[in-house]
Amino acid sequence: xxxxxxxxxxxxxxxxxxxxxxxxxxxxxxxxxxxxxxxAEDGATLNALLDPMxxxxxxxxxxNMDSADRRVFLRLYAGEIDGEILSEIDxxxxxxxxxxxxxxVLAEAVREMDSDDVVDLIxxxxxxxxxxxxxxxxxxxxAAVQQSLAYPEYSAGRLMQSEVVTAPEHWTVGETIDFLxxxxxxxxxxxxxxxxxxxxxxxxxxxxxxxxxxxxxxPLRDLSEDSFRTxxxxxxxxxxxxxxxxxxxxxxxxxDGDDRLVGVITIDDAMSVLDEEHEEDILRLAGVxxxxxxxxxxxxxxxxxxxxxxxxxxxxxxxxxxxxVFETTIQQVVALAxxxxxxxxxxxxxxxxxxxxAVRALATKSLTGSNVWRVVRREAIVGLxxxxxxxxxxxxxxxIWFDGVSLAAVIGIxxxxxxxxxxLAGILIPLGLEKVGADPALASGTFVTTVTDVVGFFAFLGxxxxxxx
Amino acid sequence: xxxxxxxxxxxxxxxxxxxxxxxxxxxxxxxxxxxxxxxAEDGATLNALLDPMxxxxxxxxxxNMDSADRRVFLRLYAGEIDGEILSEIDxxxxxxxxxxxxxxVLAEAVREMDSDDVVDLIxxxxxxxxxxxxxxxxxxxxAAVQQSLAYPEYSAGRLMQSEVVTAPEHWTVGETIDFLxxxxxxxxxxxxxxxxxxxxxxxxxxxxxxxxxxxxxxPLRDLSEDSFRTxxxxxxxxxxxxxxxxxxxxxxxxxDGDDRLVGVITIDDAMSVLDEEHEEDILRLAGVxxxxxxxxxxxxxxxxxxxxxxxxxxxxxxxxxxxxVFETTIQQVVALAxxxxxxxxxxxxxxxxxxxxAVRALATKSLTGSNVWRVVRREAIVGLxxxxxxxxxxxxxxxIWFDGVSLAAVIGIxxxxxxxxxxLAGILIPLGLEKVGADPALASGTFVTTVTDVVGFFAFLGxxxxxxx
Numbered sequence: 001x002x003x004x005x006x007x008x009x010x011x012x013x014x015x016x017x018x019x020x021x022x023x024x025x026x027x028x029x030x031x032x033x034x035x036x037x038x039x040a041e042d043g044a045t046l047n048a049l050l051d052p053m054x055x056x057x058x059x060x061x062x063x064n065m066d067s068a069d070r071r072v073f074l075r076l077y078a079g080e081i082d083g084e085i086l087s088e089i090d091x092x093x094x095x096x097x098x099x100x101x102x103x104x105v106l107a108e109a110v111r112e113m114d115s116d117d118v119v120d121l122i123x124x125x126x127x128x129x130x131x132x133x134x135x136x137x138x139x140x141x142x143a144a145v146q147q148s149l150a151y152p153e154y155s156a157g158r159l160m161q162s163e164v165v166t167a168p169e170h171w172t173v174g175e176t177i178d179f180l181x182x183x184x185x186x187x188x189x190x191x192x193x194x195x196x197x198x199x200x201x202x203x204x205x206x207x208x209x210x211x212x213x214x215x216x217x218x219p220l221r222d223l224s225e226d227s228f229r230t231x232x233x234x235x236x237x238x239x240x241x242x243x244x245x246x247x248x249x250x251x252x253x254x255x256d257g258d259d260r261l262v263g264v265i266t267i268d269d270a271m272s273v274l275d276e277e278h279e280e281d282i283l284r285l286a287g288v289x290x291x292x293x294x295x296x297x298x299x300x301x302x303x304x305x306x307x308x309x310x311x312x313x314x315x316x317x318x319x320x321x322x323x324x325v326f327e328t329t330i331q332q333v334v335a336l337a338x339x340x341x342x343x344x345x346x347x348x349x350x351x352x353x354x355x356x357x358a359v360r361a362l363a364t365k366s367l368t369g370s371n372v373w374r375v376v377r378r379e380a381i382v383g384l385x386x387x388x389x390x391x392x393x394x395x396x397x398x399x400i401w402f403d404g405v406s407l408a409a410v411i412g413i414x415x416x417x418x419x420x421x422x423x424l425a426g427i428l429i430p431l432g433l434e435k436v437g438a439d440p441a442l443a444s445g446t447f448v449t450t451v452t453d454v455v456g457f458f459a460f461l462g463x464x465x466x467x468x469x
Numbered sequence: 470x471x472x473x474x475x476x477x478x479x480x481x482x483x484x485x486x487x488x489x490x491x492x493x494x495x496x497x498x499x500x501x502x503x504x505x506x507x508x509a510e511d512g513a514t515l516n517a518l519l520d521p522m523x524x525x526x527x528x529x530x531x532x533n534m535d536s537a538d539r540r541v542f543l544r545l546y547a548g549e550i551d552g553e554i555l556s557e558i559d560x561x562x563x564x565x566x567x568x569x570x571x572x573x574v575l576a577e578a579v580r581e582m583d584s585d586d587v588v589d590l591i592x593x594x595x596x597x598x599x600x601x602x603x604x605x606x607x608x609x610x611x612a613a614v615q616q617s618l619a620y621p622e623y624s625a626g627r628l629m630q631s632e633v634v635t636a637p638e639h640w641t642v643g644e645t646i647d648f649l650x651x652x653x654x655x656x657x658x659x660x661x662x663x664x665x666x667x668x669x670x671x672x673x674x675x676x677x678x679x680x681x682x683x684x685x686x687x688p689l690r691d692l693s694e695d696s697f698r699t700x701x702x703x704x705x706x707x708x709x710x711x712x713x714x715x716x717x718x719x720x721x722x723x724x725d726g727d728d729r730l731v732g733v734i735t736i737d738d739a740m741s742v743l744d745e746e747h748e749e750d751i752l753r754l755a756g757v758x759x760x761x762x763x764x765x766x767x768x769x770x771x772x773x774x775x776x777x778x779x780x781x782x783x784x785x786x787x788x789x790x791x792x793x794v795f796e797t798t799i800q801q802v803v804a805l806a807x808x809x810x811x812x813x814x815x816x817x818x819x820x821x822x823x824x825x826x827a828v829r830a831l832a833t834k835s836l837t838g839s840n841v842w843r844v845v846r847r848e849a850i851v852g853l854x855x856x857x858x859x860x861x862x863x864x865x866x867x868x869i870w871f872d873g874v875s876l877a878a879v880i881g882i883x884x885x886x887x888x889x890x891x892x893l894a895g896i897l898i899p900l901g902l903e904k905v906g907a908d909p910a911l912a913s914g915t916f917v918t919t920v921t922d923v924v925g926f927f928a929f930l931g932x933x934x935x936x937x938x
Contacts, residue, residue: 213649
């Protein structure tokens with residue numbers, strides 16, 4: 001089997017058989033050899049090692065080097081860097097790579113790229129770098145890229161490629177095949193023939209499979225798919241990805257404000273967006289800057305993480321102010337200081353569980369008007385039952401530990417209150433943020449843990465000072 | 470534009486223009502009308518409302534009903550439930566729906582489905598339900614489904630469809646097109662013609678676009694794509710999704726242990742897997758059962774969340790034991806009880822930031838042997854710098870609040886120690902779990918916060934009792 005599979009497919013095949021530390025072994029050996037070739041400034045060996053590899057894997061290797069190695073690497077390997085590799089390179093180090101590439105290599109590489117990849121490459125560059133790359137393109141490609149850049153960031157217009165295969169609606173299968181055979185230029189990958197009317201409004205599409213399986217005299221119009229739908233160039237890329245996933249689209253025509261065909265989005269682009277959006281959601285939930293990457297420097301990392309830690313500090317101080325109110329109580333019953341973090345921690349965790357489920361359900365549009373109250377009710381019941389369960393457990397633990405029935409009762413009641421509130425905060429805060437147009441993934445966590453800390457400390461210490469003193 | 474777009478595509482188009490609370494308005498109205506039709510047991514209206522909708526949207530609506538509505542709905546609408554709707558229905562309520570469908574509807578629906586969708590539908594059913602559905606299939610479909618079920622759960626073999634379009638390697642374009650035109654049965658969607666040798670070993674593939682653009686006498690062999698790679702039927706589905714995403718595959722042939730073609734996986738299946746894996750990662754990071762869904766009942770929800778809260782309770786008690794050691798210290802300087810949660814909370818948050826980035830990097834295979842020490846070093850430096858920054862801030866806050874220089878010094882030092890440890894725990898614990906074959910997303914959070922709680926309390930209270938008493 002190995003002789004048929006390109007070298008870099010090894011992880012799919014290897015990891016299937018057994019998932020252990022040897023997984024990366026072949027990879028690691030290869031990486032070591034690449035590293036040695038760079039150290040020795042041995043371009044020939046480098047070429048030989050990378051030649052069988054997929055552009056995406058070469059890009060990964062470039063990303064994982066340190067900057068010093070990368071500099072040498074780019075010098076040795078520049079001639080081989082093509083559009084495919086370039087479009088795979090992570091945003092984090094893209095500017096660094098572009099700067100170090102000889103101008104003619106860069107110009108050659110961008111000329112090979114599809115318009116959507118060029119847009120992706122240059123949209124974050126500064127004006128002069130952008131102009132330089134645009135200048136390297138053919139007139140028609142440049143026009144396509146500029147048209148795309150005219151749409152808002154993160155819109156379907158930025159995501160689409162302008163290379164589209166269309167046919168007039170009145171053509172037959174035979175005419176279409178003859179046209180395709182004679183056409184000099186066709187996109188690398190395409191999955192549909194888009195039917196357009198004379199004013200370039202898309203009115204249907206035919207899958208290539210359907211085209212191939214039909215008789216030459218069949219009219220295209222009769223082969224058009226039910227699944228046909230157009231996407232506005234102004235649609236948000238996240239919504240585009242959702243539509244592809246929800247409706248199992250493979251490609252979809254993009255139209256401008258006048259409903260004219262301006263490009264096409266293919267599923268691999270939608271898949272990348274889905275991947276990025278998920279990534280961002282996870283990072284946001286953890287209070288990490290959404291652009292953070294493993295290639296970031298210390299300064300970039302600090303810039304992403306400090307603000308959220310600062311917010312957390314503020315909320316932690318707020319919770320401490322609650323504790324400060326009960327200083328005398330704690331001084332008299334020091335067991336309270338020992339037990340109070342347990343109440344807060346349980347609330348924080350229960351709240352995080354609920355909010356994560358809620359944030360995901362909102363992101364996947366499965367929490368809607370029709371089921372929201374049912375879900376809120378479920379969370380409230382679950383919160384109370386969790387609270388009762390852990391009230392019992394902690395009551396027993398506190399009784400055994402500190403030999404006090406009242407203390408056990410106090411922590412039990414505080415646990416019920418805090419886990420109940422945690423559940424409500426966990427569902428209502430994301431819903432509220434969504435309602436006011438904020439991103440629930442970004443801010444919910446801080447709000448929810450603030451609520452559970454404050455309520456946890458207040459319920460526990462407040463009850464204690466009422467009951468125990 | 471609206472007249473051309475199916476009703477259910479509204480979210481892509483609407484949400485693009487403005488993201489506000491009106492987004493779901495058209496949807497909500499429709500849902501209300503569906504609800505009324507169910508209440509009134511008005512099957513005709515229900516049919517009329519759902520007729521223009523995509524199967525995926527109908528499935529969503531079924532998922533979002535409460536069980537009572539769903540029961541009535543299924544009675545009224547059973548005749549319209551087809552294979553497409555059935556394959557879109559979420560696992561969480563699938564069994565409930567299957568049970569309520571008339572047997573002949575179910576049999577008819579599964580006969581329409583692709584083999585991979587049937588496998589997905591029945592793999593979690595019990596033996597007798599499974600047998601019933603298998604019995605409804607044609608012999609050849611049943612054989613395909615059983616072959617698929619023979620592969621391990623979550624393997625490529627389960628994910629593939631057995632419907633494959635192949636051609637002998639020696640065929641020309643013309644022969645292939647003639648074959649396709651005469652073939653009675655072709656899959657709904659296919660993107661490649663897979664070239665096989667006489668023993669059914671796949672040796673290349675030709676995209677349909679390439680086929681359409683080539684002359685009739687061109688040999689298929691000359692049109693085969695470089696990107697060709699096979700996937701082992703035993704490969705894990707997560708690795709398959711990774712390969713599709715990494716190498717921009719559209720479809721890939723699946724081979725058995727003898728390298729013979731047994732099926733094909735298409736990108737939409739890979740996209741669903743990617744989506745599910747992300748979902749699971751997010752839920753695992755939050756300590757929520759990975760199978761949790763918004764349709765779960767109270768009991769299912771409790772079953773998923775209680776175990777993790779139990780683990781959290783154990784670690785919270787462990788942290789409290791550390792506090793208990795310093796009871797006398799706290800009694801003498803009660804300000805310590807007020808400030809100690811701040812140290813622990815900052816450590817927990819900083820640790821969670823680091824671990825989330827690490828877990829994601831491991832999941833996307835971007836944290837590898839070649840950059841691991843660089844990343845660990847970066848995290849350690851970031852942790853120390855964060856620690857110094859917040860030591861300064863909290864030192865000043867503590868000094869102003871409690872008017873004590875020593876107390877300010879103690880909390881500052883504790884902050885540096887805890888944020889430094891948090892960073893190391895945040896990166897080393899996921900790496901360690903990955904090394905021993907555990908899922909870093911599942912367990913890292915608990916370990917990391919335990920470390921930061923224990924270290925935070927110990928550093929702060931230990932230093933305090935040494936310095937302040």
